Amino acid sequence: MNVSTPQPPRAGATFCVSARCREMTQQTTDESTTLCRLRTDKGVFFFYREQFERALPDPAPGNGEPLIIGAHRLADGSAWLHWFQRADGEIWAPQYRPLRGLLLTLALVFALTVAVFWIPGSATALILAKIVTGLGCVFVTCWTLAKLVVRLHPAGRRLRSELNTLQTSGLPTLSDTTPLPSAAALPLADGIHGGVGIVQGTASEVEITQWSTGSGRSQQVVRRYQLRCGGVQFTLTTPSSMLIQGGFVFRRRAPLFIGEKDPIALLTLISDGEVHGLLNLTDGLAYISYSGCSHSPQSRRVLLSILAFMGLFMTLCLLGITLHDWISRGIGPDYWDWLQLMEFGSFMGLVSLMLFGIGGLVLTFLGWRFPTRLLPNGSEVEKVVALAYQWRLHHGRSPVLIEIS
Numbered sequence: 001m002n003v004s005t006p007q008p009p010r011a012g013a014t015f016c017v018s019a020r021c022r023e024m025t026q027q028t029t030d031e032s033t034t035l036c037r038l039r040t041d042k043g044v045f046f047f048y049r050e051q052f053e054r055a056l057p058d059p060a061p062g063n064g065e066p067l068i069i070g071a072h073r074l075a076d077g078s079a080w081l082h083w084f085q086r087a088d089g090e091i092w093a094p095q096y097r098p099l100r101g102l103l104l105t106l107a108l109v110f111a112l113t114v115a116v117f118w119i120p121g122s123a124t125a126l127i128l129a130k131i132v133t134g135l136g137c138v139f140v141t142c143w144t145l146a147k148l149v150v151r152l153h154p155a156g157r158r159l160r161s162e163l164n165t166l167q168t169s170g171l172p173t174l175s176d177t178t179p180l181p182s183a184a185a186l187p188l189a190d191g192i193h194g195g196v197g198i199v200q201g202t203a204s205e206v207e208i209t210q211w212s213t214g215s216g217r218s219q220q221v222v223r224r225y226q227l228r229c230g231g232v233q234f235t236l237t238t239p240s241s242m243l244i245q246g247g248f249v250f251r252r253r254a255p256l257f258i259g260e261k262d263p264i265a266l267l268t269l270i271s272d273g274e275v276h277g278l279l280n281l282t283d284g285l286a287y288i289s290y291s292g293c294s295h296s297p298q299s300r301r302v303l304l305s306i307l308a309f310m311g312l313f314m315t316l317c318l319l320g321i322t323l324h325d326w327i328s329r330g331i332g333p334d335y336w337d338w339l340q341l342m343e344f345g346s347f348m349g350l351v352s353l354m355l356f357g358i359g360g361l362v363l364t365f366l367g368w369r370f371p372t373r374l375l376p377n378g379s380e381v382e383k384v385v386a387l388a389y390q391w392r393l394h395h396g397r398s399p400v401l402i403e404i405s
Contacts, residue, residue, distance in 0.1 A: 011075040011252045014158045015175040017042050018068050021061040025259040029223065029240075030210045037257050037283065038069075038081060042177045044283040045071055046255055047081040051248065053095040061086060068166065068174075070159045076285060076400040077180065078254045082159045085166060093163055099151060105144045113137045146247075155249045183284040183395045186265050186387070190230065196383050197268040201230040203258050210240060225258060229266055236275050236289065238404040254285055256404050265391075267384045277384040278404075279391055286388040289405045290381060298403050311352065318345060 009015075019040035026049065027035050034049040038061070049056050061067060066087050071079040083093035116133045119126065150156065162172035185200050192198075206227045221240035226233065238256050258264065259282060267277030278287040290298075322341055326333050333341075389399050 009073045009077075011073055012155060012249075013073045014071070014155045014162075015073065015079075015177065016068065016070045016162050016172045017175050017177050018066065019043075019177075021065045021067055022063055024060045025257075026056075026060075027206075027208070027257060027259065029208055035255055035257060037259065038084075039283065040067065040069070041179055042069075043179065044078040044254075044285075045069060045081040046074075046078065046257065047248075051094050052083075052092045054092070056092065057086065057090065068171070070162055070166075070172070072155050072159070072249060074254050075252045076254055076402060077398055078283065078285065080248055080251050082156075082248070083163050091163075091167065096160060099148075102144050102148050102151065106141065106148075109137050109140050109144070150247045150249065153249045180284060181396050183279075183281045183391075183397075185263070185281060186279070186391060192270060194383060195270050195380055196387065197270060198265060199230045199232060199234075199268070200265045201263070203262045203264050204228045204260065206258050206260055223256075225256065227258060229264060234266055234275050236278065236404065237291070238289075253402055256287055256402070257283070257285075267387060269380050269384070271380055276381055277388050279388060284392075284395060284397055286392055286401050287404045288381075288385055288388060288401045290403065291405045307356065314348060314352070315345075318348065 019042035022039040022041065024036060024038045027037075029035050032050065036047050036049055036056075038045040038047070068085040069081055070083045071081045073079050083091065085091045112133065116130055119130075165172045186198060188198055190199055204227065206225065208223055208225055210221060210223045212221050223238055223240050225236045225238070228234070236256070256278075258278070258280065263281040265277075265279040265281070266275050267279070268275050274289070274291055276289045276291070278289075279285075280287075318341075322337075326337065385401065388401050392399055392401070
């Protein structure tokens, strides 16, 4: 039997929708952050309580209350909420500061840099002052540019435009969102199935602790979730996602959310006893942990990014050396110079392709020859991934799983 794969809306796409609230759950993840999950008849929305200009309404939106929501789509089909309006007309939205403040900051930093470095002299104190001023200006410039990127992001601009329409002239442009069917438990009894342990039940005694490992650039913030399901205590760990304040338009993955009394299914491996899969029946999301494995989708993305950076770096070095040679000769490049550049670039590309290809073949052979040493739990985790995929597809959802480690 052929199973059709649902195609979710494009991740990052913005939309406004009129929906009815079913439940809003809040979960404190650390001392200063509270994650919220809003379930409606038009889908599931996540947001941080602290992202709004003022505190959330008390009481929270209740079951059946109509809401107008502005959000952007996440990769798994859920959404990240940016603002919402209640039935009484009250609007909860972030505080959008004027753009002129950031532009003024850049202008002041540029003027200060020019003024300091324009001062003639070679005294030690002056050189130190220039170095300190330069480092400070670089830091302020990077921070301001990051804020500008967030402020000028097309998704954020569209949502602010719709919010302005809602505040001034009436309803924004509403999207026709098809609600997803509710998720059900796995059609398997609790126990061991092919090396995978399945425990289904209601989550209770959910506790979240957070700590830091390493220091400096290698510092990583880790969150540990402890809960009970089926009368047994379980633990999950996941890195804490750090986003610039207001930079939620860049988020594409739903956060790990386990609410009290959420019906869930936990998938464990007999080989290590760790939880490698969590299916949340409340919101239909599936989480996968590759803990103990030497490879994961996230590690492959990092490896591809490193390879792309290496290729870009080699290309820039080649262009820099060539331009320096042309400038040092004092004449512009002719036909033979361009031909030599193309030949050398082709040679370097061929050598890089051969090295990467041979390295990939060697790693593939070693992984096939010594799978238990190089890829511990690799094949067994794929069983958990397959169960999560089938569960998502069976309930009309996309085959997008959320990696939590």
